[in-house]
Amino acid sequence: MAFDFLVPVADKVLAHCELLPPQALGKKIYKHTKRDGLPVLALANIAIIGVNESRNAFEKKPEQLDVSAIRLEFYKLMMGNWNSSIVDLGDINAGQEVSDTYFVVKEIIAELLEENIIPIVIGPTQDITYPCYRAFDGLKKMINLVNIDSRFDFGDHEELISSHSYMSKIITDKPNNLFNFSNIGYQSYFNSQEEIDLMERLFFDAYRLGEVTSNIALIEPLLRNANIVSLDARAIRASEVGMLDNFSPNGFTGREICAIARYAGISDKVAVFGLFESENSRQSFQLMAQIIWYFIEGYNFRIQEVPYINKEDFTKYIVPTDSQELVFYKSNLTERWWVEVPSILDSYNKSEIAALLPCTKDDYVEATNQDIPERWFKAFKKGLN
Incomplete structure (x- = not known):
């Protein structure tokens, strides 16, 4: 069983939870611990999963992403007026090969999808979107993928899968379940004209950063139709995350990215939310935690509306x-x-x-x-x- 590969939430995080006020999320979330094992999934709506895999990073990561630090900041936040039940399943550690990690991610997410539980996947590199997409294979349905990203991540079609080329693999791999791909927040100078032309040829949707920031409601319909939302943290401007080296001066503000996350949460079709490419800084940990909070806030305002039925x-x-x-x-x-x-x-x-x-x-x-x-x-x- 794929869940056997999950590593419990770190002891230091659990110890910190003991000091939190009763209204904090750390007191309300059911956690995977060494002592008690995995939480019961029967009533869960949302599951948090960390993935410690960065070997396919385009720019090699000098240090491992501290997912526990993101957890600490998230657990400190206060619970909203929510009815949802949240579980923290812990982390998936890197397998012997990257393909082993992908397999475990795919299997765990597929099982959660069968239980109608939405996984929030936190990982150091965005290529983890690929096994998230492959998790839908057993559902026999076409998938709409939305990336919040400054780049399209097509890369060279001959290049091995990486955090800058995984989209080529998603488009070409069999079975091809991708119906539509949308990009929110691309920046032209990071994308070749060939990539921009490819988006047009395949009838994919792409919205430049300036378009979105001038009218953020523009992208709500895209997210309303999405099954997977994959957020590259490098779409956020460097000043918002503590001036980290791999971030650009231009990008979304903290307020804008949280509004986008809330739209993703409100969408009754979004079944997987991925948060990738963050790096280690206190400010970044705080912002990632707040993005997750806003996604869950949106989830609690979901209304299923179908014009043909109602x-x-x-x-x-x-x-x-x-x-x-x-x-x-x-x-x-x-x-x-x-x-x-x-x-x-x-x-x-x-x-x-x-x-x-x-x-x-x-x-x-x-x-x-x-x-x-x-x-x-x-x-x-x-x-x-």
Whole structure:
């Protein structure tokens, strides 16, 4: 059983929990300990897992990421008004080969997915996204992956998998379960024109850092449709994490990245949340802990809304354009928007009905001005292929 490879939470973290006030998360989380073993998963909603594997780092890591220090900062935070049950399963240590570590990560996440438990995976390198993606193989469904990253991480297709090239492996590897890939916060000077062109050719979504920071609500529909969210901490500006060497002067602020994490948590489709590429500094540990807190905060505000099922809770808008008749739905409860994509069939219903693409009110307004939203066009084209 893959859970046998999990290492208990460090004694120093458990000792620190004894000093925390009763309202702190450290007092509320069920932990994997040497004395008591693994916590019971039956009622758990969220599971925290550390992965101590960095051999495929593009820039070699001078020291191991101190996941226990992130835990310490997270445990200090106060529990929100939450109904969710959180377990900390401890860490996965590096196997004899990197592929061994990947296998254990994949198997553990697959088991958690079967139990409807959302893993929050903390690791030193973003290539760990690959086994997270492979964990969905047994579910026989197409996957939407969203990366919050300054780079696309395609790399050279001939290069061995690394933290800068794992996306090429995800795109080309069989079985190919990837339906859509979206990047939030890319910075043009870190990406070759060939990579940018590839994103266009494959009808993937990419939003530059400036686009997102000028209107952060723009990316909420992307996250609403995501199954996996993988966050590269280097998308955050260096000053926010303690001026660490591998971080850039430009990037998201702490407030922006926490807002994005909350959107990811609110999405009722997000089943895996990964937090990678952090480095060792007190400020970085604190920010990573707060990102996790905001994801869980979002999770506790989840509302499952399906316009085809709860018809009375939605208003339907039909917008004729020169080339297409677009059908929009607006939730009367949350004021979120969706648009039908007739080239893709809906997964909620076996009948021949169009899938729904999360969108914004601005997309609806654009359509009324005879301007078809770009995300709709890409999804429509992808459904025809």
